[in-house]
Amino acid sequence: MERRHFLIGSTMAGSAAFAQSPNDRIATAIIGVGNRGSHLLQGVLAQPDARVAAVCDIKPDRLDKAATAAAKDNAKTFTDYRKVLDMNDVEAVYIATPPYLHTEMAIAALKAGKHVYCEKPIGTTPQQVRDLMKAAKASKKVFQAGQQLRSMKMYQQAVQQIRDGVIGDLLWVKAQRHASADLPYDGSSGDWYYDVSKSGGYLVEQSVHNLDLANWVIGAHPVRANGFGSTVLHKSEPPNRTIFDSGSITYQYPSGLLMSFTQMVFHPRAMPAGSQYINVYGSKGSIDLMSNNMVYSLTEPRKAAVPLMAGKPEEDEHAHIVAFYNCVRKGAASPSGIDIGATAALTAILGHEAMSTGKTVEWKSFGVEL
Secondary structure (H helix, E strand, C coil): CCHHHHCCCCECCCCCCCCCCHHHCEEEEEECCCHHHHHHHHHHHCCCCEEEEEEECCCHHHHHHHHHHCHHHCCEEECCHHHHHCCCCCCEEEECCCHHHHHHHHHHHHHCCCEEEECCCCCCCHHHHHHHHHHHHHCCCCEEECCHHHHCHHHHHHHHHHHCCCCCCEEEEEEEEECCCCCCCCCCCCCCCCCHHHHCCHHHHCCHHHHHHHHHHHCCCCCEEEEEEECCCCCCCCCCCCCCCEEEEEEECCCCCEEEEEEECCCCCCCCCCCEEEEEEECCEEEECCCCCEEEECCCCCCCCEECCCCCCCCECCHHHHHHHHHHHHCCCCCCCHHHHHHHHHHHHHHHHHHHHCCCEEHHHHCCCC
């Protein structure tokens, strides 16, 4: 499943927020220009207030492709990210490398005085998250996590309506992220994704988006989780695989609310209730948040389902990038600063540890104050 699944629309509604002279554009570097990094590169190139000063990757074919894409900005090319951070003119850095490298690179970039956009997850272990939180809070630079759902108008409006009580008090959440197949074994992520020490596993690397949206809706992070993970279909695909292909988790939140979350990679495309959804249940009714945004009444069971909002709002596919530059340029608050990035990552790590151990894992064991 492509990680850009969540990015909808192709309008550039927010991208013309600034109209700066070429010499006043924010010098930006992209570290990691694979699948996700290439999309970020296109988003940066679309911003009139930014220029791509450098691109960095260890794979020559990716680097050449990125350099060609950024030719109008005469971007420099590097295979060592530390040389990017040595560039005095670079003000902002995007980090889109495999997850286990995110923390190391983000901390180094912050210490080098750069604004940082770090792809999710911001860390794959509690220690990594703690270290990055410490560095981000000590820095005067902008830090933004790549939890891009936070910049989508559809979810902003939906969360606000839920906050306003459209379905009453929240009672329970059922969510899933199902796919019909693994990521391609010979694809751009195949050399690290199936190694749990590098990706963190399916839940941490991909479902962190879904878990972040659930936390946002609930207005809290879980206090504990239990569950089980297994590899039932792809037991030796690819060889030396160490991530699960299926799992089931129950998260408990401070109010006592429970969320049931499942993940797997063998859901037939034509089978109903596939792919991804977050069903939010309240005392007055329920919402199918990710699928159709319909409200189903509990108090008036014969009442037909009604749309949560009148039509889907027009989305800018690069809205999260626009938000980042608004933070850098205007000092605006980030839609997904370090606390949100850390909460999302730790929620995924909590679930992964529960699945891996078969035990109830407590959030407080992570030693993180938010």
